Each structure stands twice: as C-alpha cells, then as structure tokens.
Amino acid sequence: MDMNEIKEIFFQECEEQLAELESGLLKLNDGDRDPETVNAVFRAVHSIKGGAGAFGLDDLVSFAHVFETTLDCVRSNKLEPTPDVLKVMLKSADVLADLVSASRDGGGVDESRSRGLVKELEALAHGELPSSSAHEAPKPAPKAAPAPAPVAKAETPKPTDDSGFQPIPFSFDGFGEDEEPAIEGSVYEVSFKPRRELYSKGNEAALLLRDLSRLGEMSINCDTDALPPLDKMDPEASYFGWKISIRTTKSEDDIRAVFEFAEWDCDLEVKLAEEASSDEELPMVPVPFDLSILDDSSGGEEEKGAEQGVSEETVAAAVSAAETASNVSRAARAVEKKESAAAAAAAQNNAAAAAAAAGQTIRVDLDRVDRLINLVGELVINQAMLSQSVIENDATGTSAVNMGLEELQQLTREIQDSVMAIRAQPVKPVFQRMSRIVREVADMVGKSIRLVTEGENTEVDKTVIDKIAEPLTHMIRNAVDHGIESPEKREAAGKDPEGTIKLTAKHRSGRILIELADDGAGINRERVRQKAIDNDIIAADANLSDDEIDNLIFMAGFSTADKISDISGRGVGMDVVKRSIQALGGRISISSRPGYGSTFTMSLPLTLAVLDGMVVTVAGQTLVVPLTAIVETLQPEAAAIHSFGANQRLISIRNSFCPLVDVGRVLNYRATQANPVEGVALLVESEGGGQRALMVDAIQGQRQVVIKSLEANYTHVPGIAAATILGDGRVALILDVDAVVAASRGQSMKPEMSLAATG
Amino acid sequence: MSSFAVKNLVQADRKLIAFRIGDQEFCVNIMSVREIRGWTQATPLPHAPAYVMGVINLRGAVLPIIDLSARLGMKDAEPTARHVIIVAQMKTKVVGLLVEAVSDILTITEENIQPVPEVSSDLERQYARGILAIDKRMICMIELDALFPDQESEAA
Amino acid sequence: MKKKVLTVDDSRTIRNMLLVTLNNAGFETIQAEDGVEGLEVLEGCNPDVIVTDINMPRLDGFGFIEGVRRNEKYRAVPILVLTTESDAEKKNRARQAGATGWIVKPFDPAKLIDAIERVTA
Structure with a gap:
C-alpha cells in the first residue's frame, strides 16, 4: 500500500464521515x-x-479546525444546538463536503461562502465563551496546521505554558552528532528526580537519560540516598535522583524537551553551569554515561540491563541503579512475559480472531463482484438450458437426473440471491445528499423546507443507487422550486409556513419503491392542461382524467414553470427524469391533490443485473417482457375485440374496455396489425395508470434473463429497455412496457440514433 | 481471410486493413480493429436506421452490426455466409462492420496517401480521409469516428 | 525480535498510515479500531508500545489508557497518544489517565517513529 492508496482510502472515509456528520446534525436538528x-x-x-x-x-x-472548535463548544455544553446554530453547522457540513471534493478532484470552492461560514462558526464559538475567548478563540482560517515536516534542525521549541503541555517538536537532530563530541557549547546542570508516577505511566528514567546523552557529552551522578534497605523497599517507588552535567550546543529548551513526556512526574531543574565551578558542584567523580547498555535493545533489554548493571563495574553505578530501580517493575513484567510466552503464541491467534470478528466487513473491488455476478448470470442461463433439454429428452420426470436438476436450480437461485446481496446497499447516502439539496435550493428561493426521510436503510443494488441520485436530485429541486409554495402563500392558505418534503423508501414485491411527497399546492391542472394544448401535446378538446392530466408533466418538452428557473430548469423536464427511471427498468407516476401536495412514486428493480421475464414471439422476433409489468395473460376471443375509432381496438375484460396495443406495430416489426385472436394479450399496468393489453404472437415461456446494456455499444432504442442473450446464443430484446404503452397513446417514439449521424 | 499478403513499403509507419464492398475497396486503421469474424444472423432493432442490421452476441456483449455498404450510401448488403464482420473500436463503443471480404493488410507511409478529390459529395468527404493507389487498385481510407460520431458529443 | 506496536484508531486512513509507517520502520503492528477492541486485542498481543487516538466511538482513548493501566500485565507498557497540536487539556487528561507521551498531529511518520524510539529501549 502506498500513500496514494491511503489517500484514496482517506477520501472514501471522508465520504462516510460526511454522511455521518450530516445525519448526526439532522438528528440534532430533530x-x-x-x-x-x-x-x-x-x-x-x-x-x-x-x-x-x-x-x-x-x-x-x-x-475543519474552525468547525471542530465550534462543535467542541456544543459537546462541552457551552453552545446550545439551536435550529439557528444547526443551520450554520449544516451549511458548514456542505462546505466541508465541497472542500473534500475539491481536495480530491481539484478545483476550488466558493471562498466567500467558506469565509463567511468561518466567521459565523467563530462567532458561535465566541458568543458563548466571552471571557476566555481570547485564549480559546479558534485560529483564523488562513492559518493552517503546520504541514508535516521532517524533524527540524534547531527548531526552537515554544516555551511551555502553565499547562505544561505545549507541544514541543522532537529535537533528535543530535543523533548525527553523536560521533563528534561537542567541544563547543555550554555546560548545563540538570537535576532530575522522578516520582513514582513517571514509571507508572510507562516512562523510563534510563531512557530519558539515554536521550539526554544524545545532546552532548555528559557526566552523571546518581543520588541513592533515599534508597531504603531492601526489606523496606517498595518495588514501585522511585528512590533515585540524578545530577547530570552536560556539555552541549543545544539550548536549555532542547534539554527540557527530552523530559517532555516526563516533566509532570519528576522534579527537573536545568540551569546553565558556571564553567569553572561545574566540577566542584558535583560531590562525586563524574562518570561518562555509557550508552552501550541501552543501545542493544532488541528484545531482552531488562534481563541484560540487570546482568550488566551488576557485572560491569566501570559502568556508572548511577546507570545501573537507574536500571535496577526502574526495572523492578519491569523485571516482574519480564518474568510474566516469559511465563506467558507459550500462552502468548496461542493468544496471538485468539487476538487475530478477535480482531477479525470485530471488523466485520471487507472491501472488495467492485469489478470482482461484477464479474462474479456476470458468471452467476451465465450459470443461471446454462442451468435453464440444461433443465429444458433434460425435460425435452425425458418426459417421465422421475429420474434421478430430474431431481438433481431441481436441486441445481434451487442452488443456482440461492447463489444468485447471495451474490446480489453483496451489492445491496442502503439508499441512505443518496437520501442524505438530498437533504443538502433541499437546504441549498430552499435557501436560494427563500423558502423554508424540512426534508423528512424514511426507510433509508432499505437496500438496493449499488448500480441502482448510483443511478437514482440524478433523477431524484432533479425531482427534489422541482419539489422545492415548484411544489412547495412561498411561506407567505402557505400562511395565507392556513398552512405551516415551513413546507415538508417526505422521501420514503421501501421494498414492495421484489422492487424498491421510492416516494417523494410534498405538502405544497399540488398540480395546477388547469395550467398543465393549457400548457399541453399550447405545446400540441394534447388536442384542445381532449377529455382527460385528473390522473392523465397530472401525468402530462412527464411528456417530452413539457415544463410548467412559466420561466425556466435556474434551479429546476436547466433545460430538462420531468420527461428526462422519467426516461432515466425507465432506463433503469423503473416506473414513475404522480398523484396530486390540489392544495395538499403531490406525490411522485418510483418503482425500481432491486438489481439491474437480472430480470424475470416472459419470453414471447412478435413477428418472428423473440422478445422478453418484464414479468413485473404483466398483470395477466389472456387468449382474446373474437367477441371480446371491438374496433374503436379509425384504427383503435379495445378488448373487453370483465366488463371494462382496455386498449389493445400491437407490439409488432409499435416496434415497426410489421406494417399491418396482427389479428388479436391469433395471438396472446398481455395485460399490463403502466405507471400512467390504466391498463393496456399488449398483443404478442405467442408466449414461449418464463425465464430469468441476464440484462445486457444496449447503450454500451449502441444507443437507447425506443420501446426497448435492454437486451439479453438467450440459451441459443442469440440476442433478444427486452421490451420497455411503459414506452410501448406511451407510444400507443400517440406519443411519438422518435428514434434517437447516435449511430444515425445524418450524412 | 486466411492469407493476407503483407507488403512492406518504404519506412513502414501505418498498418491498414483493406476490405471489399461491391467493386470498391476501402481500408481502416488496423489499430481500431479488434477482430474479424464470420457473419451471423443479427437481431433487428426497432426504429433503427436501415444501415443498422441489428445486434449480435459477441461473447456476452451486445454488438451492433452496421451494414457499411448502406452506411456509405451504396446499396444494402445481402449478407451471406461469406460476408465478414470487422469488429472495430470507436472511442468508447465497439461495433461490427459488415463487409463482403477482407482483402489485404497494408503497410503504408504518409506519402502513399493522396488527398480526396474535390469531386466528392458530402457523404464521401465526411468519411474519406485519403486515397491509396496500390497495384493499380484504388483504396479509399475511411475514418470510422467520423462515420459514427460519439453520442455524448452530439447531445452536448 | 521485532518490536510490537498496538495501534488504536477509528480512522481507516490513520490506521493505514500507522500500518505502513510502522511496517516500513520494521515494527510488527497490531491494529484495533476503538478502545473496546484495543483492550480485547491487548490480551493476546503483548505489545512493546501502544499508540492510541483519543476521539473514538465505544471507548475513547482516555478510557482505553485507564483500562491498560488497570491491567496487571500491561500497566507499564508505554502508551503514546495521537493528539492535535493545540489541545493542552486533552493532553492533560491523557496523562492523568496514564499516557506515557504523545504524538502531535498532523500525522508525520518521522515524529511517530521518534516518539516510539523515545519510550522504548
């Protein structure tokens, strides 16, 4: 793993943290x-x-620093998370998200916006902390945290403040100078007396002395006066103190920096020595500090230290004493370590197991999952083909082969479901993105709108999630811009001036249902109707139900806003939304109550990889009709077919009349309508409400098919949702039922050919 | 298509695949050709232009088949078992080009390429990038990307 | 024998950085994602030094340090705290909980290794 990969992980993690941040803020808001x-x-x-x-x-x-500082005020109850405060915080979360994107993808962010928010955040932090504000104030924005730098040479440490915990950069630059004794420099007298806490916090007098020795040439004396007789000795107490004389080019602060971790738990004095008198002040003969004891430290440092400390008399008693003192507890630990060495090996495995149990997810490259899904898709096809040929060749149906096949089929299904589950993800991230859009757009148009989400843990295939974000964004913008009225209008209508948009996700019969409901004014049917007439979408005298009028907004080229606004305009209408939903094998419809609001309902497949379909024949071609669209199939009788107008035909089903749609005609497979009595009618429910009977020539059977994109190498084909490959290796097209129904309503199905570049 | 004569002309710097449609010869850059395969029946696409013959299954991918003859404004092809499909990469998409036969693999230099005569109509000017004269044959060099512009750039 | 470092941090980014840095420096690294897991993992792994974050879910750094110090077997293991540059209060609390020293963020590999060298022999 290199830094770039870690950076990639960082950005992934940022996405997760941003989602966490936003959902947390929204919870606080609630x-x-x-x-x-x-x-x-x-x-x-x-x-x-x-x-x-x-x-x-x-x-x-x-x-992030300014934001964090203000959040810390909330955390320490210095700042009440009122709606106003949270508004600033939610905006800050948005800016933070922008900054993350900008860091990842390059490009900038709106600086005035982030500067403004920095001010607001700082004001919030200040407002509640007037007395200590000078001390606690967040840093001004331009002052970034210091970039990571290698240990700087001769960096002057900041003076320690009264807290004693000002960070002091490590000054280990002395390392390189160890070889050349410092002849220059000053001599410092250091008096160091650890308290027992120093050891209990895992510090080591010997290590501190080692580090100190790296600053220059030093001599050391150990004060053992406080050492009680052995039988009175507390193994955890600290009895020794040291007086060190060190000649170094470093400053006093550098010397203090050595004791940075320990200074609270020891008595430390550092002062510049009078050169001449330095020797006199030391009661004992200074002994050069020998690093060799500590230098070889890999592994059994305790044991070694103890042995050597006794045997090597030339080594400062001071040092060995230090070793002994600090090692009383350590030695005990060492014994334990040895005892547990065998157990440790076993425990190691347990630890690994524990770690594995705690981390319950693995990250897998999406390509690998997709490959697996494709393979399982092929497996499903092969299994279906195998079953079919066995059934054809063995009509008895009782052989062991048949039973084995059934088991195989069940296993295949299970494998498929499990594989699909790998890709299933909650819709939460997409929903969370919507709350930001509501905030921003509401702000822009001066409305006050609350987004309520429900069922955000509903899971659906990742590709579906990725693809619903855009149409959903558009619909949300629309709802904020057009759906919800201005606060004044709402008040005038006796409503809460704050509008509500409710976004819901749930599973229903093998699909995911996403509802977007606003409590706005609802569809203005008079205006929609007029607009549709003006735009030649419907005839001036067309007799349309309320539902049909509402669904006119999905027609191409329809836009209810009198002027295309910046927010929801952008030159795309609901027809584009509908098209992209359909491209996913989904349906969308609207229901509206004047004065009470509108509800958009989207129904989407849980996965884009496979589909249960009915394989049919139309004009010699094999087509697949998504099973979810089919209400029932029926064999039309001549008596049930009624001509209607110039070239419409209706079929009577249980006393209601349903328009017949010849799929072969709609898809231009044949020039004249087929005789319905010779074919099969598929009764389908389209998202525009109302049923249609799709006429096909024959039904071949039901089959699960693997969805293959037509767009990958070609382009969208009107009336066709996607393609698949059947058992015989041929490509079959999957019918886009809604598009076919729409076309039968008279909506033109214009071919949009990328390959049809006009020559 | 098994034995192509490879001609080494001076300072080889470009390889082209030449193919026949009717009595004319065309060529495309070999770098854009992924493979050459025999003709198989395609599944027709509704509302497609006449030169789009349909789609076939190319090892699990759905591949559109273009009747290059029709696309170049000549008469529609009547595919037989002897016809071949040149599988070509164009930007992000892969398409199959139906041609009568692959005739040659050419190695040429820039000097071999003559400009397209000005008599050409709009259609020819759109796709023709040059004319090659080789062994008394005239071979028209086609720019595939120009023939099938990218959808995205079109829509934008 | 390689020195063994137990790192406790909830950030995947920082965990990875610690892992890469420590492995490159020749340490054996064991990782936990929060204080609770840290204490669980501690039992089997016998670390020579522990590096921990403060802000973590379930059990924060302070609680974790206290937990380690209460453990007879590991109470003397040096513990380094990953902390931000300006937070004196947090450092105090970490010390009171029993931290040996600290490493000032932003994360810098050189600083990390230096600090570990400082508290281990």
Whole structure:
C-alpha cells in the first residue's frame, strides 16, 4: 500500500464521515440530545481534519479546525444546538463536503461562502465563551496546521505554558552528532528526580537519560540516598535522583524537551553551569554515561540491563541503579512475559480472531463482484438450458437426473440471491445528499423546507443507487422550486409556513419503491392542461382524467414553470427524469391533490443485473417482457375485440374496455396489425395508470434473463429497455412496457440514433 | 481471410486493413480493429436506421452490426455466409462492420496517401480521409469516428 | 525480535498510515479500531508500545489508557497518544489517565517513529 492508496482510502472515509456528520446534525436538528450523537458529529469532523492534516490539505484542515472548535463548544455544553446554530453547522457540513471534493478532484470552492461560514462558526464559538475567548478563540482560517515536516534542525521549541503541555517538536537532530563530541557549547546542570508516577505511566528514567546523552557529552551522578534497605523497599517507588552535567550546543529548551513526556512526574531543574565551578558542584567523580547498555535493545533489554548493571563495574553505578530501580517493575513484567510466552503464541491467534470478528466487513473491488455476478448470470442461463433439454429428452420426470436438476436450480437461485446481496446497499447516502439539496435550493428561493426521510436503510443494488441520485436530485429541486409554495402563500392558505418534503423508501414485491411527497399546492391542472394544448401535446378538446392530466408533466418538452428557473430548469423536464427511471427498468407516476401536495412514486428493480421475464414471439422476433409489468395473460376471443375509432381496438375484460396495443406495430416489426385472436394479450399496468393489453404472437415461456446494456455499444432504442442473450446464443430484446404503452397513446417514439449521424 | 499478403513499403509507419464492398475497396486503421469474424444472423432493432442490421452476441456483449455498404450510401448488403464482420473500436463503443471480404493488410507511409478529390459529395468527404493507389487498385481510407460520431458529443 | 506496536484508531486512513509507517520502520503492528477492541486485542498481543487516538466511538482513548493501566500485565507498557497540536487539556487528561507521551498531529511518520524510539529501549 502506498500513500496514494491511503489517500484514496482517506477520501472514501471522508465520504462516510460526511454522511455521518450530516445525519448526526439532522438528528440534532430533530431534537436529539444524545451526547453520543454530538460525539459522533464531532468525531466525523475531527477525523477528516486528522487525515487531511496528514496529507497537507491545508484548506480542508483549517476549515475543519474552525468547525471542530465550534462543535467542541456544543459537546462541552457551552453552545446550545439551536435550529439557528444547526443551520450554520449544516451549511458548514456542505462546505466541508465541497472542500473534500475539491481536495480530491481539484478545483476550488466558493471562498466567500467558506469565509463567511468561518466567521459565523467563530462567532458561535465566541458568543458563548466571552471571557476566555481570547485564549480559546479558534485560529483564523488562513492559518493552517503546520504541514508535516521532517524533524527540524534547531527548531526552537515554544516555551511551555502553565499547562505544561505545549507541544514541543522532537529535537533528535543530535543523533548525527553523536560521533563528534561537542567541544563547543555550554555546560548545563540538570537535576532530575522522578516520582513514582513517571514509571507508572510507562516512562523510563534510563531512557530519558539515554536521550539526554544524545545532546552532548555528559557526566552523571546518581543520588541513592533515599534508597531504603531492601526489606523496606517498595518495588514501585522511585528512590533515585540524578545530577547530570552536560556539555552541549543545544539550548536549555532542547534539554527540557527530552523530559517532555516526563516533566509532570519528576522534579527537573536545568540551569546553565558556571564553567569553572561545574566540577566542584558535583560531590562525586563524574562518570561518562555509557550508552552501550541501552543501545542493544532488541528484545531482552531488562534481563541484560540487570546482568550488566551488576557485572560491569566501570559502568556508572548511577546507570545501573537507574536500571535496577526502574526495572523492578519491569523485571516482574519480564518474568510474566516469559511465563506467558507459550500462552502468548496461542493468544496471538485468539487476538487475530478477535480482531477479525470485530471488523466485520471487507472491501472488495467492485469489478470482482461484477464479474462474479456476470458468471452467476451465465450459470443461471446454462442451468435453464440444461433443465429444458433434460425435460425435452425425458418426459417421465422421475429420474434421478430430474431431481438433481431441481436441486441445481434451487442452488443456482440461492447463489444468485447471495451474490446480489453483496451489492445491496442502503439508499441512505443518496437520501442524505438530498437533504443538502433541499437546504441549498430552499435557501436560494427563500423558502423554508424540512426534508423528512424514511426507510433509508432499505437496500438496493449499488448500480441502482448510483443511478437514482440524478433523477431524484432533479425531482427534489422541482419539489422545492415548484411544489412547495412561498411561506407567505402557505400562511395565507392556513398552512405551516415551513413546507415538508417526505422521501420514503421501501421494498414492495421484489422492487424498491421510492416516494417523494410534498405538502405544497399540488398540480395546477388547469395550467398543465393549457400548457399541453399550447405545446400540441394534447388536442384542445381532449377529455382527460385528473390522473392523465397530472401525468402530462412527464411528456417530452413539457415544463410548467412559466420561466425556466435556474434551479429546476436547466433545460430538462420531468420527461428526462422519467426516461432515466425507465432506463433503469423503473416506473414513475404522480398523484396530486390540489392544495395538499403531490406525490411522485418510483418503482425500481432491486438489481439491474437480472430480470424475470416472459419470453414471447412478435413477428418472428423473440422478445422478453418484464414479468413485473404483466398483470395477466389472456387468449382474446373474437367477441371480446371491438374496433374503436379509425384504427383503435379495445378488448373487453370483465366488463371494462382496455386498449389493445400491437407490439409488432409499435416496434415497426410489421406494417399491418396482427389479428388479436391469433395471438396472446398481455395485460399490463403502466405507471400512467390504466391498463393496456399488449398483443404478442405467442408466449414461449418464463425465464430469468441476464440484462445486457444496449447503450454500451449502441444507443437507447425506443420501446426497448435492454437486451439479453438467450440459451441459443442469440440476442433478444427486452421490451420497455411503459414506452410501448406511451407510444400507443400517440406519443411519438422518435428514434434517437447516435449511430444515425445524418450524412 | 486466411492469407493476407503483407507488403512492406518504404519506412513502414501505418498498418491498414483493406476490405471489399461491391467493386470498391476501402481500408481502416488496423489499430481500431479488434477482430474479424464470420457473419451471423443479427437481431433487428426497432426504429433503427436501415444501415443498422441489428445486434449480435459477441461473447456476452451486445454488438451492433452496421451494414457499411448502406452506411456509405451504396446499396444494402445481402449478407451471406461469406460476408465478414470487422469488429472495430470507436472511442468508447465497439461495433461490427459488415463487409463482403477482407482483402489485404497494408503497410503504408504518409506519402502513399493522396488527398480526396474535390469531386466528392458530402457523404464521401465526411468519411474519406485519403486515397491509396496500390497495384493499380484504388483504396479509399475511411475514418470510422467520423462515420459514427460519439453520442455524448452530439447531445452536448 | 521485532518490536510490537498496538495501534488504536477509528480512522481507516490513520490506521493505514500507522500500518505502513510502522511496517516500513520494521515494527510488527497490531491494529484495533476503538478502545473496546484495543483492550480485547491487548490480551493476546503483548505489545512493546501502544499508540492510541483519543476521539473514538465505544471507548475513547482516555478510557482505553485507564483500562491498560488497570491491567496487571500491561500497566507499564508505554502508551503514546495521537493528539492535535493545540489541545493542552486533552493532553492533560491523557496523562492523568496514564499516557506515557504523545504524538502531535498532523500525522508525520518521522515524529511517530521518534516518539516510539523515545519510550522504548
């Protein structure tokens, strides 16, 4: 793994943190006061900042820092998360998301927006902390966290403040100078007396002395006066102190930096020595500090230290004493370590198992999953072909082969379901993106709108999730821009000035149903109707039901807004939304109540990889009709067929009349209508409401088919949803039922050919 | 299509695949040709232009088949078992080009390419990128991308 | 024998950075995603040093450090805290909980290795 891969992981993680952040803020907005919610929000920003710092993404760091500071005020109850505060925070979350995208993809963000928010965030942090504001104020935005730099040479440490915890950069630059004794420099007297806490926090006097020795040439004396007789000795207490004389080119602060981790748990004095008197001050003969004890530290340092400390008399008693003192506890630990060595090996495995159990997800490249899905798709086809040929060759149906085949079929299904489940993801991320869009668009048009989401954990195939975001975004913009009225109008109508948009996801009969409901004014049918007449979509005297009028907004070239607004205009209408939903094998419809709002209902397949279809023959061609679209199939009788108008025909089904649609005609497979009595009628329900009877020549059977894109190498074909490959290796087309029904209504099915570039 | 004569002309720098449609010869850059395969019956596509013969299954992918003769404004092909499909990559898409036969693999240099005469109609000017004169044959060099512009760029 | 480092951090990014940095520096690395998992993993892994984040779900860094220090077997293991540059209060709390030292973010491989060298022999 290299840094680029980690950066990739960082951005993935950012996406997750941003989602966490937003959902947390929205929960707070709904009155949730669980401290864990606040913590999670804080952690999300903190985490982004941490990673961003590591990659030197300064803009991201500085904004996250200000944001985090304000969030910390909320966390410590210094700032009440009122709706106003949360509004700023939600906007900040949006800007943070933008900064993440900008860091990933390049490009900038609206600086005035982020600057404005930095001010607002700072004001929030200040507002509640007037007394300590000077001290606690967040850093001004341009001041980014220092970029990661190698240990800087001679970097002057900041003076320690009264907290004692000002960060001091490590100054290990002395390493390289160890070989050349520092002749220059000053002599410092260091007095160091650890307290027992120093050891209990895992620090080591010997290691500190080792580090100190790297700053220059030093001599050391151990003060053992406090050491009690052995029987009175507390193994965990600290009895030794050291007086060190060190000649170094480093500053006093550098010396103090060595004790950075320990300074709270020891008495430390550092002062510049008078050269002449330095020797006199030391009561004992200084002994050069021997690093060799510590230098070889791989592994049994404790044992070694203990042995050597006794045997090598020339080595400073001071050092061995230090070793002994600090190693009393360590030695105990060492014994334990040895004892447990065997157990540790076994425990190691347990630990690995525990770690594996804790991390319950793995990340897999999507391509691998897709390959598996494709293979399973082929398996499904092969299994179906095999079954078919066995049945054809063995009419008895009782052989072991048949039973085996049945089991195979069941297994194949199970494998397929399991594989599909791998790709299933909750719709949550998409829903969360919508809340941002509501906020932004509402802000732009001066409306106050709340987005309520439900069923966001409903799972659907990842490709479906990826593809619904765009049409959904468009619909949300539409709902905010056109659906919900202005606060004044709402108040005048006796409604809550704040509008509500409700986004719901749920599973229903093997599909996912997404509903988008607003509590706005509903469809203005008079205007829609007029517009449709003006645009030649319907005849001026057309007799349309309310439902049919509502569904006119999905017609190509239809736009209800008098002027195309910046927000929902963009030159695309609901027809484009409908087309993209259909391209997914989905349906969309609208129902509306004047004064109470509109509800868009989208029904989408759970996966785009396979489909249960009815294989039919039309004009010699094999077509697949999605089973979900078919209500029932029937064999028309001549008496049930009625001519209607110039060239319409209706079929009577249980006393109601349903238009007949000759699929062969709609798809231009034949020039004249087929005789319905010789064919089969597929009764389908289209999303525009109402049923149609699709006439096909014959039904071959039902089959699960693997969906293949036509668009990949060609282009969208009107009336066709996709293609598949049948058992005989031929390509069969999958019928787009809604498009065919729409075409039968008189909506033209214009071929849009990319390959049909006019010569 | 098994034995193509490879001609090495001076300072080889371009390889082309030549093929026959009717009594004319055309060629395309070999780099855009993925494979050459025999004709199989295609599944017709509704509302497609006349030169789109339909789609076939190319190892699990759906491949549109273009009747190049029709596309170049000549008469519609009547495919037989001897016809071949040149599978060609064009930008992001892969299409199959129905031609009568592959006739040659040519290695040429820029000097071999003559400009397209000005008599040509719009259609010819659109796809023709040059004329090659080889062994008294005239071979028209086709730019596939020009023949089938990208959908995205069209829509934008 | 390689020195063994237990890292505890909820950020996948930082975990990966720690892993790469420590492995490159010749350490054996064991990783946990939060304090609770850290304490679970601790039992089997006998680390020479522990590096932990503060802000984590389930059990934060303070709680984790206290947990380690309460453990007879591991109470003397050096613990380094990953902390942000300016937060004196957090460092105090970490120290009170029993942290040995700290590593100031932004994450810098050199700083990490230096700090580990400092608290281990």
